[in-house]
Amino acid sequence: MSDNTIIFYDIPAKNELIWSPNTWKIRYALNYKGIPYKVVWVEFPDIESEMKKLGVQPTDTYPDGSPGPCYTVPTIYDPKTKRHITDSILIARYLDDTYPDRPLLFPPGTRTLQGPWSDVLTWPFLAPMFQFLMPATTWVMNSSSEKFLRNKMPIPMEEVYPSGEKKVEEWKKVEKGFAKMEKWFEKEDTFVCGDTVTFADFALGGYLMWIKIVLGPDSAEWKDVASWNNGRWGKFLKSLEKYEKL
Template identity: 25%
Template sequence: MAITLYELVGRDAARPFSPHCWKVRLALRHKGLDFQSAAAGFTEIPGLEGGYSKIVPILKDGETLVADSFAIAEYLEDTYPDRPSLFGGEGGRTLSRFVESWTQRTVHPALARLAALDIHDILDAPDQAYFRESREKAFGTTLEDFVADRAERVEPFLKSLEPLRAILVKQPFLGGESPLFADYIVFGAFQWARVSSPFRFLPAEDPVSVWFERCLSLYEGEGAKVPAAA
């Protein structure tokens, strides 16, 4: 049965940008599963699959619906155990939870301070209104003020990546010699910034940048198929 992945897009339906959707896209490729992408803007999500979820990604596998990127990864692992493992065992599943927690509490907020206004600018008008209202309420300031000092925020952000960098100078992936879902979790965050914002902050020689380029090339260049924002 066909697998459908509902993904978040802006004006250009061919440019999915959600970090959580990118995690699942690479997880599906890791498992060697064919899927079709279905694009949705922010304001379209509540109408998907009869209002099944307020968030994407949503995976539809036959008659089964699953929302939330980690829940989808666990579904794929448990439903297709004969295909390459996303976690490398139960210990890896638990450690991936830590990686997700760190990424969403350290990397995502920092990237939002760099790219929030650019994300707004790639959206359709109805989604722009939704995004501005919801994010400015959450941030307590305008999008413009939220990113006004982004150039000064780059160095502290790069320093915060030292735990990641220390691992990646010793091995090609967080998963070791080959990637696991933990890699896709962190990759999704950087891909979010790459696809939605032209602001560049990772030096090319940084081990994190080298790892990210390595991830872009995975699965016949799945990540690189969507060009960087310009």
């Protein structure tokens, strides 16, 4: 490992699961560009103190929109420039600007087009998925992060996760959300921008990976998602496998 190896901050989980949709965006990006990196694992309750210790600037708000300062990962440290960068889209832009000789995450003229995909987790029509994902996320967390997440919720996670007839109805809403997103793709397109993989694909891939990992690759729920829209989402994630590791 050279002195210029990037330090990449991520959140651990049980059984070495890599689950975070936001950090997956940057893992994909680093691997795509072929930039060496070392992962430093930080539990949820330790993120703020660790980022403050490193002198990392906070983001403006929390994911729910409440006022900050809020410290988040992904964050990277690049020894080449001696800079810390946080927030996935800012990191992706930085990687292209600093390493333009490697494959671009934002081909010329696509930064504005790709921007909204960085916030795929906030799209209203995908919101029904969160009642499934948030409880499932706590169930794969290490104890300190699990406690941290549970304390953020006004009711037990087990009550958030739908059951019975409600689960059936809410899952139908999830399917409708994916059907809406599918309409944005041309039938023959593999990726968001056609045949060329870009940061937008890594943002969507991070979301799909979150579903697959926390619900389980053999779960009925993931098998549903992977099969919807003529198998688009399962095939889409499969197409990104080559970027899962450096």
